[in-house]
Amino acid sequence: MPTTKPLLLVADRPEDALTIRRALGDLGMAERMVHTPGTEHALAYLRCVTNEKPALILLDLNAAGTAGIEFLRAVKSDPSLGAIPVVVLSDSPQRQDVIQSFDLNVAGYIVKPTDYAALVEAMRIIQDYWSLSYLPAGPR
Amino acid sequence: MRDSRPVLLAEDDSIDAMTVRRAFRDLKVTNPLVHAINGEEALAYLKEKTNDRPCLILLDLNMPKMNGIEFLTAVKTDPAFKKIPVVVLTTSSEQRDVVESFRLSVAGYIIKPVDYRNFVEAMRTINMYWTLSELPDEKAEDPNAHNQTLVACGRSS
Numbered sequence: 683m684p685t686t687k688p689l690l691l692v693a694d695r696p697e698d699a700l701t702i703r704r705a706l707g708d709l710g711m712a713e714r715m716v717h718t719p720g721t722e723h724a725l726a727y728l729r730c731v732t733n734e735k736p737a738l739i740l741l742d743l744n745a746a747g748t749a750g751i752e753f754l755r756a757v758k759s760d761p762s763l764g765a766i767p768v769v770v771l772s773d774s775p776q777r778q779d780v781i782q783s784f785d786l787n788v789a790g791y792i793v794k795p796t797d798y799a800a801l802v803e804a805m806r807i808i809q810d811y812w813s814l815s816y817l818p819a820g821p822r
Numbered sequence: 823m824r825d826s827r828p829v830l831l832a833e834d835d836s837i838d839a840m841t842v843r844r845a846f847r848d849l850k851v852t853n854p855l856v857h858a859i860n861g862e863e864a865l866a867y868l869k870e871k872t873n874d875r876p877c878l879i880l881l882d883l884n885m886p887k888m889n890g891i892e893f894l895t896a897v898k899t900d901p902a903f904k905k906i907p908v909v910v911l912t913t914s915s916e917q918r919d920v921v922e923s924f925r926l927s928v929a930g931y932i933i934k935p936v937d938y939r940n941f942v943e944a945m946r947t948i949n950m951y952w953t954l955s956e957l958p959d960e961k962a963e964d965p966n967a968h969n970q971t972l973v974a975c976g977r978s979s
Contacts, residue, residue, distance in 0.1 A: 758927075765924035775956050784905040784958040787898075787927035791956040804954055811951035814944055816915065816931040818924035 687819045688716045688734055692724040692753065693742035693771075701798070702740070702771070705805045721753035728763050737819045738812055739766055743783070744773040754786040765818040769808060823877050823952050825959060828854040830876035832864035832893060833911075834885040838934065842880065842911075845938075845945040853877065861888030865896055868903050876906060877957045880948075881928075883912040883919055891919075894926040905958040909948060 689711065693699040699717050706712045716736065718724040727733055739757070743750040750770075757763045767789035772779065775793050783791050792808065795801045823829065829846075833839045839857050846855055856876065858864035864881075865888065867873055879897070883890035890910065897903045907929040912919070920931050932948065935941045 765921060767924065767929070780956045781905065781958045781960060784907065787904075789907070789929035790951065790954075792954055793956065807947075807950050807954045810947050811930065814930075814932055814947050816920045816933065818921045 686714070687737035687817070689714050690724065690727065690736035690739045691715055691717045691742070692721060692739065692750075693717065694720040695742070698742050701801065702742075702805070705798070705802045708802050709806055709809055711809065721749045724753060725756055728757065728766075729760075735763075735819055736766060737817045739768040740808075741768055741770050741788075742772075743770045743779060751782060751786070754783065754788065758787050767812075767817070769812075823851065823853050823949060824955065824957050825877050826853060827877035827957075827959070828856045828874050829878050829880060830856045830858065830864060830867060831880045831911075832858045832861055832885065832890065833880070833882045834859050835882070838882070841938065841941055842945070845942045848942055849946055849949055851945075851949055860885040861890060861893030861896075863887075864893055868897070875959075875961070877959070878952055879906055879908040880911045881908050883910060883914055883923070891922055891926065894923065894928065898927050905960075907952070907955075907957070 691699060691702060693702065696719070699719070703712055703715060703717065706715050716727065718727050728735070741750055741753065754768060757766065757768060769790040769792060770783050770788050771792050771794050773794060780791050790808070792804060795804055831839060831842055833842070843855055856867060858867055864879070868875070881890045881893065890912070894908060897906070897908065909930040909932060910923050910928050911932050911934055913934055915933050923931050930948070932944055935944055
């Protein structure tokens with residue numbers, strides 16, 4: 683993600699946020715990450731006009747439970763936020779969650795590897811893809 | 823890609839379509855590549871019930887008859903097709919096209935590299951991402967549901 687726009691991580695379990703921050707740090711991206719604990723904070727962050735809109739949202743779905751789906755629905759139905767790509771991070775590939783997430787227009791559904799090295803590799807693949815892709819947030 | 827279903831390519835330029843096919847072969851991507859020459863043909867492919875539903879759609883924007891944006895509008899408002907991830911593969915770097923595409927829920931917007939080596943690298947990145955990511959497949963057997971049924975049966979007997 684060569685854009686300088688922030689990367690919003692929505693995760694309510696501090697240990698998850700810490701692991702992902704560490705993985706992003708290993709990829710030289712930690713300073714761009716904005717972490718909001720929980721979906722309500724995330725929506726408030728996104729709706730505050732003085733905050734820069736993120737280039738990408740990483741949503742830890744398991745941690746948020748049904749609130750995660752509600753968050754997706756709120757973001758995707760908001761004209762000022764709907765274009766921001768949302769990538770789901772999950773602990774398990776529950777088929778219904780996958781289908782429901784893509785029905786709500788996610789741009790990826792990644793099952794987090796439990797092994798740290800594999801998690802860094804997964805984050806690297808996400809970074810490579812979203813560096814290649816143009817983003818609605820503006821100049822890269 | 824993560825599963826073996828076809829990849830649908832909507833592309834009016836036969837050279838570009840051949841380049842995608844060649845990149846698939848060089849990267850040993852085994853998914854069948856279905857080529858439609860415009861949005862209308864791609865939509866007709868999706869609507870034909872005997873065709874395998876694609877796991878991913880690669881979409882050019884500038885096409886005759888039905889262009890990429892018109893195709894996206896049709897696909898993303900149809901409950902039967904809206905879950906299929908669509909990745910734009912185009913020569914247009916106009917911010918207006920980027921924003922319009924993301925408003926229509928694309929899952930990536932990639933400018934076609936002119937040089938073949940860079941083109942293969944771009945296809946490699948796309949393939950790696952969509953191998954890492956789960957893909958929605960409503961027809962597939964759900965192993966979790968199956969296990970849950972087994973557990974439920976075990977408890978009730």
